[in-house]
Amino acid sequence: MPHTSSWRPRVLATSALHDDATALLAQTCELVLPADASADSLRQAAASADALIVRAKLPDDIFDHAPKLRACVRHGVGLDFIPVEAATRAGIPVANLPAANRQSVVEYVVAVAGLLARDLHRLALDFRTQGWASRTRHPGFELAGRTLGVVGCGGIGRAVATTMHAAFGMRVLGYDPHAAVPSGTITPVSLQQLFAEADVITLHAPSTPETRRMVDAALLAGVKPGAVLINAARGDLIDEAALLATLNDGRLRAAALDVFEPEPLPPGHPFLSHSGLFLTPHIAGGSDESGRRMSVESAEETLRILRGQKPLALVNPESWDRSMQRYHGTFLPA
Template identity: 40%
Template sequence: MSARPVILVTGADLAPQALALLEGFDVVYAGKAPQEADLVALCQRHDPVAIIVRYGRIPAAVMDAAPALRVVSKHGSGTDTIDRQAAQERGIEVRAAAGANAAAVAEQALALLLACAKSVVQLDSRMHAGHWDKATHKSVELRGRTIGLVGLGAIGQRFARMCHAMDMKVIGHDPFAQDVPAVVRRVDLDTIWRESDAISLHCPLTAGNRGLVNAQTLAACRRGLLLVNTARGGLVDEQALLDAVRSGQVAAAGLDSFATEPMTAPHPFQGHPNIVLSPHIGGVTHDAYVAMGVGAARNVLAVLQPQAA
């Protein structure tokens, strides 16, 4: 075991700017795809005082393997992969680098929204196959359309301003958000389903909102809905969404997160012309990588060295 306190990173690397903040600690990496057994073994070997979570889950078994553990710090904003109740019961703090990847994820949401509205992927494929569909294709104009946002945290608020800049009407639902931009009209969920031409998800996954987008809520939406999800795959009932796309109730969906990740092939979404897919990379930019790493490191220090933070 190291003479210095250990921080375990559930990934293969950490931004140099983050490592500079953690120079008083030994940093141990778990690799690109750590499984629970790997993390338990590393915790038993090194007894870390902190875990910075990039990939994988942190259940109670991992916490119990590290008696010195004081903080689990998410390299990003979503903490649904961490057993928060188990952490609370053990006196372990859970922190998130909230807002560190807001610009990156909001930009990915906008890219997916535009790809859906303008049939970017389908038209590109047709052009490469030698077709010229100008006489038969019509895209969706977003100006004047209503975008419904579920979740108005740092990402949702940034995306709201982007949509407003395109002259979209922005409505949003988030019972916990504060200081929401004036461009957003706050509404209840029923209004989101009823009034939106497009819906974008920006909320954390909880026990209470799993399957939030389902057959019932999709049926309540306007026909021809555009759906974007850059949040968590568990928010969407994937079979219900697939059925809605096939029926035309949902005209197109742009998805960056999925119920099971990595997506296992074959998956029903694969090959569908009206579903645009990306491999949960909304927050994966160089700038966000640095910001999330620095944010996670600072959250560790805020717990371990509060006098210096």
């Protein structure tokens, strides 16, 4: 592969990376950060960038302002931060990291499933103000032998299903809006049947036109009484008003939300004052280990593309030949 040994590409990260990733890139690249994550700052910084590592939502026209760009790598899994179709039109390869935060999300779901089933979030608060008598006011159920419903059966959804089945003997129902549900541990069902039968429902679908507000009033009207709901995928999968109504009328026991629409959750939002909700600020995939993995793997994928090598998870393969033709002869040494 031809290369230019003196070339030092400029890599723009929308926010800071783990120190190990910074050190890796520094060997051959110049790593830069924008002034902030605003659309104008991202456009300005992208103007001189050869590669882009994405940890914040990009403006839809970002690639119109990045004439040198030859690589766009998602620091994570979800692609809703990146206008992928625009990247493809511009001949810019886009890569993501399908497995980098999988274990962290799985462990988050297992943890909050147990918390919601035993009503521990409300019990802990009640105990601080009401004392020992609170122990009789928060009945809960065991996960063992119950039914788990997994909405979105990609890598994370399948890993959650396998873990919960192995740990608790849970029966697992699955629905995927975009692909066939794999056979084995998961029994494929309709979305309506999943909500009607599952004791624990966990969402792992991407944000697409087909999935936005998929958890709406009609679907929640048929939810199994006393079920709990977990969303560690994308906030816009759920109709907020419908969720609050279902919590208020008691059909849902509780819900855990790690993602919101918009983010950050604005002050005064009704979710913040609802006792039936356990809320976290988009940290399900954010353990110490996964944070390092995502940074290092996104740096490695960026370097692969800059060396003229296909990334491990190329999202838009139709862009590859065009990109290679455009930059033939100008690559980092392999």
